[in-house]
Amino acid sequence: MLNLNGIGKRFGGLTALEGISFNVGKGSITGIIGPNGAGKTTLFNVATGIYPPSEGAVKLEGKDISTLPPEGRARLGLVRTFQNIELFGKMTVLENVMVGLHTQSSSGIFSSAFRMPWQMSEERRIREKAKEWLAFVGIPELEDVEAGTLSFGKGRLLEIARAMALEPKLLLMDEPAAGLNSSETAELADLIKKIRDLGVTVALVEHDMDLVMDICDQLVVLNLGTMLAEGTPREIQDNQAVITAYLGEE
Amino acid sequence: MKSDKLKFLVFCLVVLIAPLPLAGGYLTSVLIFVGINGILALGLNLLLGYAGQISLGQAAFFGLGAYGSGVLTTMYAVNPWLAMIIVAICVAIFAFAIGFPVLRLKGHYLAMATLGVGVIANIAFNETIALTGGPSGLSGIPNLSIGGFNFDTDLKNYYLVWSFALVMVLLSLNLVNSRFGRGLRAIHDSEVAARVMGVNARLMKVQVFTLSAFISAIAGSLYCHVMTFISPTTFSFHVSVELLTMIVIGGLGSVYGSILGALLLTMLPEILRTFHDFDIIFYGLLLVSMTIYLPGGLVRGIPALFRRLMPTRGANA
Numbered sequence: 149m150l151n152l153n154g155i156g157k158r159f160g161g162l163t164a165l166e167g168i169s170f171n172v173g174k175g176s177i178t179g180i181i182g183p184n185g186a187g188k189t190t191l192f193n194v195a196t197g198i199y200p201p202s203e204g205a206v207k208l209e210g211k212d213i214s215t216l217p218p219e220g221r222a223r224l225g226l227v228r229t230f231q232n233i234e235l236f237g238k239m240t241v242l243e244n245v246m247v248g249l250h251t252q253s254s255s256g257i258f259s260s261a262f263r264m265p266w267q268m269s270e271e272r273r274i275r276e277k278a279k280e281w282l283a284f285v286g287i288p289e290l291e292d293v294e295a296g297t298l299s300f301g302k303g304r305l306l307e308i309a310r311a312m313a314l315e316p317k318l319l320l321m322d323e324p325a326a327g328l329n330s331s332e333t334a335e336l337a338d339l340i341k342k343i344r345d346l347g348v349t350v351a352l353v354e355h356d357m358d359l360v361m362d363i364c365d366q367l368v369v370l371n372l373g374t375m376l377a378e379g380t381p382r383e384i385q386d387n388q389a390v391i392t393a394y395l396g397e398e
Numbered sequence: 399m400k401s402d403k404l405k406f407l408v409f410c411l412v413v414l415i416a417p418l419p420l421a422g423g424y425l426t427s428v429l430i431f432v433g434i435n436g437i438l439a440l441g442l443n444l445l446l447g448y449a450g451q452i453s454l455g456q457a458a459f460f461g462l463g464a465y466g467s468g469v470l471t472t473m474y475a476v477n478p479w480l481a482m483i484i485v486a487i488c489v490a491i492f493a494f495a496i497g498f499p500v501l502r503l504k505g506h507y508l509a510m511a512t513l514g515v516g517v518i519a520n521i522a523f524n525e526t527i528a529l530t531g532g533p534s535g536l537s538g539i540p541n542l543s544i545g546g547f548n549f550d551t552d553l554k555n556y557y558l559v560w561s562f563a564l565v566m567v568l569l570s571l572n573l574v575n576s577r578f579g580r581g582l583r584a585i586h587d588s589e590v591a592a593r594v595m596g597v598n599a600r601l602m603k604v605q606v607f608t609l610s611a612f613i614s615a616i617a618g619s620l621y622c623h624v625m626t627f628i629s630p631t632t633f634s635f636h637v638s639v640e641l642l643t644m645i646v647i648g649g650l651g652s653v654y655g656s657i658l659g660a661l662l663l664t665m666l667p668e669i670l671r672t673f674h675d676f677d678i679i680f681y682g683l684l685l686v687s688m689t690i691y692l693p694g695g696l697v698r699g700i701p702a703l704f705r706r707l708m709p710t711r712g713a714n715a
Binding site: 196198217218219222223227228230234235236237238239243246247248250251253254255256257260261262263267270271274310311314 | 570
């Protein structure tokens with residue numbers, strides 16, 4: 149599904165990533181873990197087109213998307229959520245999800261201003277779709293609430309609903325469990341599995357090891373901008389290099 | 399949805415009967431300018447209030463509209479309605495072209511760049527004397543007319559300008575509650591998230607900039623035909639700032655707020671006239687107190703104020 153080949157990213161003289169290569173298998177849940185400052189979020193930003201890689205290539209289903217901006221990648225079915233939640237705070241919850249349906253609708257300035265019949269029916273269609281996604285993540289009752297007033301946990305669910313509205317092939321989640329309590333994290337784990345069962349490939353950056361070990365099929369470990377290990381959760385748990393990176397040497 | 403339609407109908411009704419008690423007096427002509435400023439403020443509000451992109455160069459598009467119509471109708475005897483359409487489209491194309499480089503900038507830099515556009519346009523109005531008449535202005539612009547009906551009195555012009563304003567209010571209301579409007583508001587709240595959702599932020603910003611220029615040009619054409627005389631001072635930097643003040647006071651991101659702001663700021667100088675040059679102090683006080691006490695503008699502030707006052711009044715009674 150997603151193929152990273154020799155990714156490097158430098159900010160001036162600082163090398164944030166170097167020689168990162170791995171595959172995210174179709175239909176899998178891949179976890180990207182590593183200590184703070186390992187380059188996980190930078191890798192995400194490169195994968196989603198927030199900034200281009202200094203070297204190497206990002207491929208989605210075999211297609212090179214290294215230089216494509218985020219909106220172009222969204223159209224190809226690659227979408228992400230953010231570590232600190234990036235909602236459209238002054239819009240309602242339902243409207244947030246409706247923005248997620250942007251790529252699946254086409255009305256422009258003229259048809260909207262003049263309320264053409266096809267624009268009206270498209271509007272009804274995406275409104276219904278948006279409601280379905282709110283129900284999917286379990287917050288249908290919040291549709292008229294201003295998104296900026298949501299709690300962190302509900303905001304995260306909304307972000308997932310909004311991302312899922314794009315009907316992505318690949319969903320990248322940046323620390324989805326950050327700021328959630330343990331019961332919310334357990335619900336999140338179920339939700340992520342439900343998303344995988346819809347046929348969406350998931351890759352996530354995460355610090356919560358219980359969550360990662362529970363839901364991930366494959367793990368990639370980063371340390372200081374390089375790849376430390378790759379394998380199943382069980383293999384990673386027994387990997388000496390990983391243990392050293394996390395706990396330090398004796 | 400139903401209350402939105404009702405609100406618009408009430409608004410239409412108010413506009414319809416407002417000039418009747420004035421019997422075509424001086425205040426009618428003031429209300430014409432409220433309408434023109436309202437259209438201009440609405441254009442700016444779509445750009446700044448909804449998409450979050452500032453422009454201090456609205457006077458340029460306003461002026462290009464006015465001078466375009468003025469020159470075409472006086473020197474080339476083009477039909478005024480046709481001229482209005484041609485000019486608005488040309489101004490829109492111009493805005494679209496400069497929009498791509500200008501809207502790459504953000505915040506203060508965008509303000510500076512659009513300010514530059516406004517200043518350059520004003521210099522052009524002053525210096526291209528052969529076309530515009532320069533500082534002494536362009537006169538003899540015909541009134542608009544339909545068939546044999548000539549818009550030659552204040553009352554007729556009032557209804558002319560306000561029918562344009564009402565149509566623009568309606569179209570804007572439709573627009574902001576659509577896929578396009580949601581895209582703009584999304585860009586305002588979080589551009590990076592909007593782009594990740596597949597919103598082509600760069601194109602949309604240019605589109606709304608173009609739309610706002612188009613609307614300003616129409617206001618310019620109306621202005622020149624209502625006044626029959628135009629000069630560069632009307633399209634100076636001062637106007638751009640006044641428009642900004644209007645939408646801040648009326649309500650950023652509110653269609654009706656644009657009109658309310660235009661009403662207040664157009665009427666205020668009439669009221670403050672007795673204070674001569676000290677009126678600038680009132681503007682300052684108004685802006686400062688608005689941003690401190692009613693940051694959402696009057697359209698949001700007044701209902702909120704009522705909600706706060708009502709229960710206490712009930713308790714006292």
